Amino acid sequence: MNALLPLWSFVVRTSVKWPILQTLAPFVPVVALWWAVAAWGPFPPAFFPSPPDVVAKFISLMEKGILPEYLGDSVARLAIGAAVGIGLGVPLGLWIGLSKGAHRALWPVLLFFQAIGDIAWLPILIIWFGFGLTTMTFVIVYTVLFPVILNTVLGVRSVRIELHRAAQSLGASPARIVGEVVVPGALPNIMTGLRNGLGYGWRALIAAEMIVGTSGIGFLMFDARRAGSVTEIVLGMIVLGILWYIVDAWILAPIEQATGRRWGLVTQ
Amino acid sequence: MKSLSLKNLAKTYFDAYKGEHVTAIRDVSLEVPAGEFVSIVGPSGCGKSTILNMVAGFIPHSGGEILVGGAPVKGPGPDRGVVFQSFALFPWKTVLDNVGFGPKMRGVPKAERDAIAREYLALAGLSHAADRYPNELSGGMQQRVGVVRALANQPDVLLMDEPFASVDAQTRMTLQDELSRIWEERRPTVVFITHDVPEAVFLANRVVVLSKGKVLAEVDVPISRPRVWDRLVADEQFKDLSNQVLALVRSA
Numbered sequence: 109m110n111a112l113l114p115l116w117s118f119v120v121r122t123s124v125k126w127p128i129l130q131t132l133a134p135f136v137p138v139v140a141l142w143w144a145v146a147a148w149g150p151f152p153p154a155f156f157p158s159p160p161d162v163v164a165k166f167i168s169l170m171e172k173g174i175l176p177e178y179l180g181d182s183v184a185r186l187a188i189g190a191a192v193g194i195g196l197g198v199p200l201g202l203w204i205g206l207s208k209g210a211h212r213a214l215w216p217v218l219l220f221f222q223a224i225g226d227i228a229w230l231p232i233l234i235i236w237f238g239f240g241l242t243t244m245t246f247v248i249v250y251t252v253l254f255p256v257i258l259n260t261v262l263g264v265r266s267v268r269i270e271l272h273r274a275a276q277s278l279g280a281s282p283a284r285i286v287g288e289v290v291v292p293g294a295l296p297n298i299m300t301g302l303r304n305g306l307g308y309g310w311r312a313l314i315a316a317e318m319i320v321g322t323s324g325i326g327f328l329m330f331d332a333r334r335a336g337s338v339t340e341i342v343l344g345m346i347v348l349g350i351l352w353y354i355v356d357a358w359i360l361a362p363i364e365q366a367t368g369r370r371w372g373l374v375t376q
Numbered sequence: 377m378k379s380l381s382l383k384n385l386a387k388t389y390f391d392a393y394k395g396e397h398v399t400a401i402r403d404v405s406l407e408v409p410a411g412e413f414v415s416i417v418g419p420s421g422c423g424k425s426t427i428l429n430m431v432a433g434f435i436p437h438s439g440g441e442i443l444v445g446g447a448p449v450k451g452p453g454p455d456r457g458v459v460f461q462s463f464a465l466f467p468w469k470t471v472l473d474n475v476g477f478g479p480k481m482r483g484v485p486k487a488e489r490d491a492i493a494r495e496y497l498a499l500a501g502l503s504h505a506a507d508r509y510p511n512e513l514s515g516g517m518q519q520r521v522g523v524v525r526a527l528a529n530q531p532d533v534l535l536m537d538e539p540f541a542s543v544d545a546q547t548r549m550t551l552q553d554e555l556s557r558i559w560e561e562r563r564p565t566v567v568f569i570t571h572d573v574p575e576a577v578f579l580a581n582r583v584v585v586l587s588k589g590k591v592l593a594e595v596d597v598p599i600s601r602p603r604v605w606d607r608l609v610a611d612e613q614f615k616d617l618s619n620q621v622l623a624l625v626r627s628a
Contacts, residue, residue: 270464273434278529279454279481288477292468371467372511 131357157339162346165339174328179347182313182324185248186355189309190302193252197305198298201260202290211261222254226312230319239320244313251312252305259301263294296373299364303356310352325351377565378445378455378532380408380431386439387426387589400426402589403440408533410445413559413566415576417621418586419628424569427586428537431567432458444532454478457531461538463518465510471497471521472506478529496528497521499558516547523555527564536568540575549605552578556603573622578608583621587628595621 123130139159145151146158153161169175204210204218226247233243267290275285317326325344332340367373387401401423408414416424430437433452442449444456457478465474472493473480479489497503500520510518519539526534540548556579559566570576576583577597585592599613608614 268462268464270460270462271466273432273452274458274460274464274466275477275481276434276452277432277454277456277458278478278525280477281481284481289466292466295468367468371509373467 131353154336155338157342161339162343165337165343169340169343175343175347178324178328179351182317182326183351185244185313185324186306186310188245189248189252189313190306192249193256193305193309194302196249197253197256197301198260201257201298201301202264202286202294204257205261205264205294206286206290215261218254218257222258226251226308227315227319230316234320240322243320244316244324247316248309248313251309252302255305255308256298256301259297259304260294263297263301264290266297267293292367292371293373295367296364299360299367303360303364306355306360307352310348310355314348377410377563379410379443380406380533380565380567381443382406382427382431382440383443384440385427385430385437385442387423387430387435388438400589401430401437404586404589404591405440406584406591408565408567410565411563412582413568413580414582414584415568415570415580416584416586417570417573417576417625418592419625420571422586422628423589424571424586425537428458428535428567428569431533432456432535454481454529455532457526457529457534459519459522459526459534459536459539461541463510463515463522465518465521465525467510470507470509471502471513474510474521475525475528477525482529492528496524499527499561500524500554514547515543516551519543519551520554523558527558527562531564533565533567536566538570539568541570541572548575553604555579556601560601573625574618577614577618577621578603578605583617585621585624585628592628593624595624 123133143159146153146156157165166175204214229247229250230243233246237243237246271289271293272285275289280288313324314326314329317324318330321327321330325347329341329344332338332344383405385401385404385406386399388397388399390396391398404423404427406414416427418424426435429435431442431449433449433456449456466477469477472490475493475496476484476489479492484492494503494506497506500523502517502520502524505513505517505521510521513521522539523536540551543551552575559579566579568576568579577599580597583595583597585595595617597617599608599611599617
């Protein structure tokens with residue numbers, strides 16, 4: 109056993125030095141199993157491509173410029189959804205959270221429209237806007253917007269009354285209280301809303317691209333189905349997973365770490 | 377520093393669920409001259425926190441007058457600093473920015489308000505904690521910041537609502553020693569709400585005993601200053617006064 113300790117120590121030191129290894133390591137058995145099943149050969153390669161097939165497809169689509177273009181389109185749509193979702197959802201959420209009247213009037217309506225999930229809008233959107241960018245943009249903005257609004261409202265209402273009172277008795281005007289107390293107090297919830305919204309939005313976008321798209325990763329995968337290229341479909345699935353991991357681990361998680369957790373508003 | 381006077385203060389509210397009017401404060405009159413430290417004690421439900429919330433302007437009063445330096449109170453304002461039982465520090469601001477919050481709201485430039493905040497932090501022996509966040513501090517340290525944040529805004533009257541009720545007994549005595557020292561240095565006008573009789577007597581020039589929304593008695597505390605627990609623990613005058621107030625509270 110003792111002979112293994114230096115090896116273990118090496119693994120720990122390497123993974124501290126290269127955190128990416130910790131992320132990738134769990135995928136080693138997954139890929140190995142996939143590869144083994146493909147090599148064992150119960151399915152024809154056209155139905156069940158092996159890892160090297162997918163890598164080759166990735167290289168060829170990169171060289172042709174199709175993958176970068178489609179990926180760019182999907183990410184740009186996600187970014188627009190995020191921007192509009194934040195730009196519209198946060199102010200609306202603050203207003204509804206702070207105004208009792210607005211809350212009474214709008215909360216049931218919000219819950220109603222949130223329940224009509226994203227692609228349930230597609231049939232009517234196709235009639236109104238046809239196949240294309242407007243419909244896709246509507247779907248992603250719609251999907252991002254509601255979780256952001258609803259969570260912002262919850263965040264605003266979770267700020268303890270003592271903090272409002274403390275700010276008031278230190279001379280803060282209502283407008284300053286919004287900026288100094290309400291927004292930072294609601295920030296952990298706003299981040300949760302954004303995370304959920306983008307997560308749902310990303311799925312909705314791929315679905316919308318499959319049905320009404322003319323570009324994007326969803327379109328790539330659905331188009332590959334017509335051509336019968338399972339390799340391209342699998343590649344699309346992998347790209348989706350990796351992309352979401354990047355958005356979550358490299359953008360959303362660090363923001364949460366630097367705000368709510370640092371302030372003790374979110375438990376580790 | 378300014379005086380605080382309550383004239384026939386009353387608070388009734390309508391309990392919509394029970395469908396009846398409830399009287400929280402019946403008729404309270406109280407004069408706190410500028411620079412005096414007054415403690416208000418009383419059993420739970422006697423209305424002591426309601427009085428403080430009305431003086432702070434957090435809730436409206438339904439009868440009588442609240443005057444700070446002769447001017448009537450209309451809503452919350454920076455002339456009345458408040459120290460809360462739950463500390464109520466801003467978790468997203470460092471200790472320095474918490475203490476500098478009042479000056480910031482007055483439009484004091486960054487460098488100047490940082491200097492003010494550092495001066496007041498030094499007063500409470502907190503200089504080393506300036507760049508930390510509230511959740512990184514112990515309860516006792518957080519409430520030191522709470523007191524200093526209120527003082528740094530230079531209020532006319534300082535209102536303290538059971539500020540040491542949620543810290544452990546040892547820390548509480550240290551905080552009482554420190555508050556006593558700071559009061560002797562700066563002489564603010566203080567209204568201190570507590571249910572802890574020795575605490576009320578230790579800190580105050582005068583203890584007001586409240587019962588069922590009315591003033592039951594006022595007891596002067598002529599114990600010499602500076603007051604520190606090391607001396608007062610065995611002080612006969614302190615014991616006598618504490619027993620006297622305790623008897624009043626128990627009869628309330």
